[in-house]
Amino acid sequence: MTQQQTLGVAVIGTGRMGADHVRRIDRTISGARVAAVVDVDPERVKGLADRIEGCTAYTDPAAALADPAVGAVVIASPGPVHEAQLLLAFERDLPVLCEKPLTPDPASALRVMEAEQRLGHRRVQVGFMRRYDAEFLRLRSLLAEGALGRTLMLHCTHRNVSSAPGFTSRMTINDSVVHEIDTARWLLDEEITAVTVVRPRPSGGAPEGLSDPQLVLLETSGGALVDVEIFVNCGFGYQVRCEAVCESGAARVGDGHSMVTSAAGRWGAEIAQDFVVRFADAYDRQMQRWVDATRRGEVEGPSVWDGYAAAAACEAGVRAQESGERTAVELVERPDFYR
Numbered sequence: 001m002t003q004q005q006t007l008g009v010a011v012i013g014t015g016r017m018g019a020d021h022v023r024r025i026d027r028t029i030s031g032a033r034v035a036a037v038v039d040v041d042p043e044r045v046k047g048l049a050d051r052i053e054g055c056t057a058y059t060d061p062a063a064a065l066a067d068p069a070v071g072a073v074v075i076a077s078p079g080p081v082h083e084a085q086l087l088l089a090f091e092r093d094l095p096v097l098c099e100k101p102l103t104p105d106p107a108s109a110l111r112v113m114e115a116e117q118r119l120g121h122r123r124v125q126v127g128f129m130r131r132y133d134a135e136f137l138r139l140r141s142l143l144a145e146g147a148l149g150r151t152l153m154l155h156c157t158h159r160n161v162s163s164a165p166g167f168t169s170r171m172t173i174n175d176s177v178v179h180e181i182d183t184a185r186w187l188l189d190e191e192i193t194a195v196t197v198v199r200p201r202p203s204g205g206a207p208e209g210l211s212d213p214q215l216v217l218l219e220t221s222g223g224a225l226v227d228v229e230i231f232v233n234c235g236f237g238y239q240v241r242c243e244a245v246c247e248s249g250a251a252r253v254g255d256g257h258s259m260v261t262s263a264a265g266r267w268g269a270e271i272a273q274d275f276v277v278r279f280a281d282a283y284d285r286q287m288q289r290w291v292d293a294t295r296r297g298e299v300e301g302p303s304v305w306d307g308y309a310a311a312a313a314c315e316a317g318v319r320a321q322e323s324g325e326r327t328a329v330e331l332v333e334r335p336d337f338y339r
């Protein structure tokens, strides 16, 4: 692939996130075009393809990946079908940007890791978009410079206005806290070694049967502690904050991305209502970086190892939720392929 060629991308899954990625590739970023869209819903996918020149609608991912116009794949379908779709992309040796979670459990993530190693080269970037958010990038640089000394703790807040119908307590770990798990691993450059989950009385705003909010405590291989307030029905806005407490200072991100207005004796800022808005810049940067790297014939960003390590920590998190006990994370040794 040369720099001059426009990358033809197939987007698999055209729900909220997939449709947003289609719009982003079509309208916002450069160097790529949407060559194919895939969804189980034939009408939805046709409606989307009809609005994009040179884009073909498919209901079968294998047929889309066989389209000669397709040179790379964005997987934005539900997590449980990622493994099969990743293996299809490997069969054709296509570069992939795969939305989180890589797969819903560590056993399937390990199978993907083995399959990618059999290919002999990395093909997958996992969509942990916070790694592309300007504020989180600044925090990482600050911590890496070491001017504040070692990082001792991270205090994280992760709030959604409301959870989608059918959202379960285990999804609060697998779909939501998975972001803090990856962020902590990336900010600290350490693995998560144990997870504990405690809960206050449930909010009256939480659907029946959903534990909400919860407090998740992550321990890391370097001895840092990470506490995460996960509250997926807070009702008032989408808030993601992270404060690093270091030996000689502290730094916090997540407050500073909206306009502040003063009027009628009041002063205040807006709060984004969802992740598509709050992390719009990060999603754009993530996609542009993926397209640029792919056109250079390279793979960068969060790897299948990162997806696996997050899945392993999530599995421990779900067990900790169910048992109420501190639960150790079980990880295989990191292959040299991913170092």
Ligand code: ISE
Pocket (backbone or CB within 6 Å): 160, 175, 176, 179, 232, 275
């Ligand atoms: C959703 O799947 C996401 O990835 C969002 O970033 C997260 O805030 C939300 O809780 C998840 O359901």
